[in-house]
Amino acid sequence: MSVSALKCSSDWLGSQILAALLEVDSARDYLSVVKGETDYTRQFTRLMEAYSRPMRRLCAIYADRAADREDLFQDIFLAVWRALPAFRGDASVRTWLYRIAHNVALTWRARDRRQQFRERPLENELDAGAEMELRRLALKRAVATLPLGDRTLILLWLEGLSAAEIEEVTGVRAATVAVRLSRIRKALQPNEVMP
Amino acid sequence: MSDDAFPLRDLWMSDTPVDEKEVTSAVGHVLEKDRAARTRDRQVRLFGVLAVALLIPLLVWCAAYGVTPLVRGAYALMAVGCAVLIATEWVYLEWSRQALPGPADARSQLQKTAFMLARQIRLLKTAPLWSSPVFIGVGLIAVWLYQERTHTAAFALCAVALTAWIAAGLRASSTCAKLNDQRLEMEGLLNELQ
Numbered sequence: 001m002s003v004s005a006l007k008c009s010s011d012w013l014g015s016q017i018l019a020a021l022l023e024v025d026s027a028r029d030y031l032s033v034v035k036g037e038t039d040y041t042r043q044f045t046r047l048m049e050a051y052s053r054p055m056r057r058l059c060a061i062y063a064d065r066a067a068d069r070e071d072l073f074q075d076i077f078l079a080v081w082r083a084l085p086a087f088r089g090d091a092s093v094r095t096w097l098y099r100i101a102h103n104v105a106l107t108w109r110a111r112d113r114r115q116q117f118r119e120r121p122l123e124n125e126l127d128a129g130a131e132m133e134l135r136r137l138a139l140k141r142a143v144a145t146l147p148l149g150d151r152t153l154i155l156l157w158l159e160g161l162s163a164a165e166i167e168e169v170t171g172v173r174a175a176t177v178a179v180r181l182s183r184i185r186k187a188l189q190p191n192e193v194m195p
Numbered sequence: 196m197s198d199d200a201f202p203l204r205d206l207w208m209s210d211t212p213v214d215e216k217e218v219t220s221a222v223g224h225v226l227e228k229d230r231a232a233r234t235r236d237r238q239v240r241l242f243g244v245l246a247v248a249l250l251i252p253l254l255v256w257c258a259a260y261g262v263t264p265l266v267r268g269a270y271a272l273m274a275v276g277c278a279v280l281i282a283t284e285w286v287y288l289e290w291s292r293q294a295l296p297g298p299a300d301a302r303s304q305l306q307k308t309a310f311m312l313a314r315q316i317r318l319l320k321t322a323p324l325w326s327s328p329v330f331i332g333v334g335l336i337a338v339w340l341y342q343e344r345t346h347t348a349a350f351a352l353c354a355v356a357l358t359a360w361i362a363a364g365l366r367a368s369s370t371c372a373k374l375n376d377q378r379l380e381m382e383g384l385l386n387e388l389q
Binding site: 041044045048049052053056057073074077078079081082083086087091096099100102103104106107109110111132135136139147148149150152157158159160168169170171172185188189 | 203204206207208209210212213215217218219221222224225226228229232295296297298299300301302303304305308377380381384387388389
């Protein structure tokens with residue numbers, strides 16, 4: 001047996017034992033994470049650069065306090081980091097990422113029911129002056145007061161996803177999405193979200 | 196989509212861009228959080244492995260060479276109880292891991308998480324039952340102490356075992372209530388989404 005073959009089998013055996021003992025997702029994932037760590041880190045950083053802004057917006061709708069928003073933001077990207085080795089590119093990166101983000105956010109909401117009874121301190125964020133800023137915050141407040149199901153749909157639409165993509169993310173049929181979005185949007189027309 | 200709806204999108208996306216330094220520090224925080232979680236998981240698993248490797252053989256040895264049949268029976272029960280406890284803990288952690296949010300669509304994810312939570316709740320409800328061999332084993336040792344040694348030691352050991360059993364039951368029941376709240380919340384979300 002050659003040296004490289006021996007090295008391969010010892011790697012494989014080591015990974016199997018580690019995976020069995022330490023409950024890493026699977027031996028293959030463990031190896032790929034360890035060996036390709038720098039690649040994954042680079043991919044992950046790129047994803048974060050591209051999606052930090054939409055994810056911050058999403059967190060602002062699901063969590064009221066700044067500390068909670070930061071926690072949720074980190075939880076979302078933690079889930080993304082863990083799911084990254086298994087991503088094979090079957091879906092677009094965008095819908096894949098939004099699926100994870102909304103799943104984390106919805107689970108987070110279910111876990112911390114107190115969120116629902118907190119005051120919404122959005123007024124504190126108002127930056128005096130800019131009218132656009134005032135309108136944006138009013139829209140944010142209007143979205144944040146919607147029922148959770150509607151909120152999920154409108155958030156995805158506001159981020160530029162089509163009804164078909166929203167179906168991929170939420171599992172709600174595209175036709176239903178379109179009907180519900182039309183109703184939600186009527187309630188959120190620009191004149192309605194003026195402070 | 197109606198045309199007048201698109202200003203909403205423009206308005207929505209008109210927030211300030213994220214600073215590059217902030218992204219770098221966020222990447223660091225996430226990776227650090229991941230490392231900490233993996234280390235914690237590893238410690239729990241290693242504790243289980245060590246218990247299997249050290250505690251159970253010791254209890255089995257005691258069950259084989261105990262001074263009386265009563266003591267041997269007690270240690271045998273404790274060995275079985277420990278094995279059941281460790282196996283149950285692994286199963287529980289595995290279900291917790293499977294319930295973590297992943298890249299499935301929201302409806303499937305909520306259904307899966309609610310299903311896993313229901314399983315965990317059922318397991319926790321029976322906690323006093325599957326942890327009973329350990330406590331009954333300790334109780335039998337207390338009986339042996341009562342017969343062969345001092346009554347005080349027997350009562351003290353019995354009290355400790357009973358308190359631990361009740362505490363374990365109460366803890367399981369409180370966790371169960373918390374998980375049930377989460378499950379109901381998940382089902383509520385699922386209904387809202389449909």
